[in-house]
Amino acid sequence: MNTVCSLAKVVVLEMVRRKDFYVLFILTVLLTGTAGSVNLFNDRSIVRYLKEICLLLIWLSSLVMAITCTARQIPMEREQRTIFPLLAKPVTRGQFLLGKFLGCWLAVGMALAVFYFFFGLVSASREQQWPVLNYVQAAWLHWVMLGVVVAFTLLGSIVFAAPSSNGTICFVVSVGILLLGRHLNKVALGLPQPWQSLLYGSYFVIPHLELFDVRDLIIHNWELIPWGMVGLATLYAAAYAAVFLLAAIWVFRRRPLN
Amino acid sequence: MSSHPLLVSALALAVALAAGGRLLVDQQAQRQETGSVLKLLLGESRRAFAMHVFLKADAYFHQGFYPSVFDSPAAAEAKTHLVEATEENHHHEHNHGHAHNQHRDWIEAFGCHFQPSEHRHLEGLGQAREILPWLRLAAELDPQRVETYTVTAYWLREQLNQVKEAEAFLREGLRANPDSYEILFELGRLYAENDRDVPRARIVLELAVEKWLRQEASKVSPDHVSYRQILGQLAALEERAGNLERALAHYFRVYQVSPNPATVQKRIEELRAKLAAPQKPPP
Numbered sequence: 001m002n003t004v005c006s007l008a009k010v011v012v013l014e015m016v017r018r019k020d021f022y023v024l025f026i027l028t029v030l031l032t033g034t035a036g037s038v039n040l041f042n043d044r045s046i047v048r049y050l051k052e053i054c055l056l057l058i059w060l061s062s063l064v065m066a067i068t069c070t071a072r073q074i075p076m077e078r079e080q081r082t083i084f085p086l087l088a089k090p091v092t093r094g095q096f097l098l099g100k101f102l103g104c105w106l107a108v109g110m111a112l113a114v115f116y117f118f119f120g121l122v123s124a125s126r127e128q129q130w131p132v133l134n135y136v137q138a139a140w141l142h143w144v145m146l147g148v149v150v151a152f153t154l155l156g157s158i159v160f161a162a163p164s165s166n167g168t169i170c171f172v173v174s175v176g177i178l179l180l181g182r183h184l185n186k187v188a189l190g191l192p193q194p195w196q197s198l199l200y201g202s203y204f205v206i207p208h209l210e211l212f213d214v215r216d217l218i219i220h221n222w223e224l225i226p227w228g229m230v231g232l233a234t235l236y237a238a239a240y241a242a243v244f245l246l247a248a249i250w251v252f253r254r255r256p257l258n
Numbered sequence: 259m260s261s262h263p264l265l266v267s268a269l270a271l272a273v274a275l276a277a278g279g280r281l282l283v284d285q286q287a288q289r290q291e292t293g294s295v296l297k298l299l300l301g302e303s304r305r306a307f308a309m310h311v312f313l314k315a316d317a318y319f320h321q322g323f324y325p326s327v328f329d330s331p332a333a334a335e336a337k338t339h340l341v342e343a344t345e346e347n348h349h350h351e352h353n354h355g356h357a358h359n360q361h362r363d364w365i366e367a368f369g370c371h372f373q374p375s376e377h378r379h380l381e382g383l384g385q386a387r388e389i390l391p392w393l394r395l396a397a398e399l400d401p402q403r404v405e406t407y408t409v410t411a412y413w414l415r416e417q418l419n420q421v422k423e424a425e426a427f428l429r430e431g432l433r434a435n436p437d438s439y440e441i442l443f444e445l446g447r448l449y450a451e452n453d454r455d456v457p458r459a460r461i462v463l464e465l466a467v468e469k470w471l472r473q474e475a476s477k478v479s480p481d482h483v484s485y486r487q488i489l490g491q492l493a494a495l496e497e498r499a500g501n502l503e504r505a506l507a508h509y510f511r512v513y514q515v516s517p518n519p520a521t522v523q524k525r526i527e528e529l530r531a532k533l534a535a536p537q538k539p540p541p
Contacts, residue, residue: 030272035279043420216374217372232368
């Protein structure tokens with residue numbers, strides 16, 4: 001466990017040193033500020049559109065950070081040839097991958113905390129209320145969803161040759177699931193056999209990342225999600241992340257390092 | 259790869275986007291129709307975006323509980339509830355053409371905890387203001403979409419008591435659509451009901467009738483609903499102003515196009531009785 005934590009710490013430090021987060025955060029602040037400066041019928045208390053824009057930027061930024069950060073981990077270690085001395089020490093390939101996963105996941109978690117704090121400030125500046133628990137739920141679900149994304153990007157970084165192709169594929173798949181995942185069953189019902197069964201089957205197989213997208217609940221000030229449901233969603237994400245990680249370890253063990 | 263070029267590029271992009279946004283804000287303040295940035299960027303496709311943005315306002319009205327195109331294709335083609343509320347002048351019960359409580363599988367049943375899953379409207383003090391940004395954007399994207407102006411003006415004056423803003427927005431719509439009898443009707447209604455400015459309301463509503471006759475009268479299936487609304491507003495206005503003969507003339511025109519002539523006939527009889535009654539001598 002100490003080995004995994006040490007590897008994770010290195011990844012987190014690397015993320016802190018890189019400029020990705022700062023750039024994306026400044027971009028989010030600038031765009032949210034611009035949207036907030038629009039005069040809409042001389043009413044300064046309109047807030048929900050601003051929350052929507054801010055949350056959309058947070059979601060996009062977090063996906064970009066999670067995917068780009070994870071996708072470059074293993075190729076970078078290979079390119080710089082640091083993977084050889086690392087694995088020559090008593091570090092197994094499984095520990096190496098777990099460390100990378102934990103580091104990337106923790107790093108995006110830290111970034112998310114800053115983003116959601118900013119979102120809370122934006123929201124409070126106009127709504128004069130701060131539903132902290134709702135924000136905690138939204139941030140937590142967002143973070144566990146990113147755990148699944150980080151895990152399958154890590155698998156992709158072993159399967160695909162270049163980090164750019166892996167990043168693009170993972171981004172397209174994630175956005176595709178977020179936009180269409182919950183509708184696949186409805187589309188399937190309108191198709192003839194065997195396409196119907198195939199599509200409905202894939203609907204059950206894919207990780208439903210859209211379940212963790214509770215932006216509408218936050219924007220429109222809905223009540224808290226039952227904590228039991230949040231717990232089940234966490235288990236659901238953990239199961240998928242575990243499957244992708246095990247698959248990554250299995251593939252990584254069978255691949256030559258060079 | 260060093261991250262500095264990335265940082266510089268991303269910051270340049272951020273500044274460019276912020277400057278673009280600022281430009282949009284300034285342009286909106288100047289209210290220039292020609293040379294719009296959105297028109298320049300999106301071309302004619304902006305009209306499709308305008309419809310999407312208008313539906314977004316409707317989704318906001320329902321606090322995010324809204325069918326997607328996958329849930330009910332018919333619902334997407336139907337009139338939005340914002341428009342229905344404007345026409346009927348009251349909130350009413352409606353459904354979305356899909357049953358959210360009937361889940362097809364366990365993923366849907368589980369997922370309903372993580373998205374709005376109950377039919378609610380924006381109600382309470384000034385809550386309706388939240389739909390305004392999307393309506394404003396819809397008007398920017400497609401200034402020829404008359405419905406956007408009438409719906410926005412209705413919510414501004416009826417729900418938010420922002421009569422001046424409603425009038426300014428309708429005038430903006432009128433500049434973009436000078437022949438619109440719908441916008442003239444809404445403007446006349448604003449003068450009649452909010453400003454109590456009878457002469458101004460009369461001029462605007464009579465102009466609306468004129469525009470309607472010029473555009474719709476010769477059509478195979480003219481827009482009788484709008485015609486009845488304009489004439490009804492005009493008749494009520496004259497009646498309140500004490501011009502019973504003028505009111506009667508308008509009611510006769512309503513009678514000719516009404517789907518329920520008996521009700522109009524009853525109103526006509528009442529007015530005739532009022533006219534026939536001896537005038538009280540001034541004290």
